[in-house]
Amino acid sequence: MLRYHSARACYQSFQTLYDARLGCWLPAEPKHLNDWLTKAIEAAEQKKAPFHPVVEEFRAMIEKHPEMYMYFTQMFEQQASFAPPIGSGEIKS
Numbered sequence: 001m002l003r004y005h006s007a008r009a010c011y012q013s014f015q016t017l018y019d020a021r022l023g024c025w026l027p028a029e030p031k032h033l034n035d036w037l038t039k040a041i042e043a044a045e046q047k048k049a050p051f052h053p054v055v056e057e058f059r060a061m062i063e064k065h066p067e068m069y070m071y072f073t074q075m076f077e078q079q080a081s082f083a084p085p086i087g088s089g090e091i092k093s
Contacts (some may be wrong), residue, residue, distance in 0.1 A: 027033050051059070062072050 050056070062068050
């Protein structure tokens with residue numbers, strides 16, 4: 001694992017590698033992140049636990065108020081369907 005002595009060194013190394021890891025907290029190889037994400041999704045799909053009460057209350061509140069539901073769904077519908085350019089500083093998950 002690479003360690004950096006300063007944010008500047010981290011930023012410069014990413015610029016040379018064309019890496020868009022904002023904040024130096026993501027792995028350098030996208031494959032590592034994708035593997036972890038795949039495992040996390042599989043584990044979450046196998047888990048049958050109920051949502052935390054606060055999350056359930058939030059879901060119920062959104063579904064109860066039509067205007068809130070409309071804006072909440074628009075938030076996801078308006079998200080760009082393509083990844084931002086590398087180095088733009090925007091995060092797309």
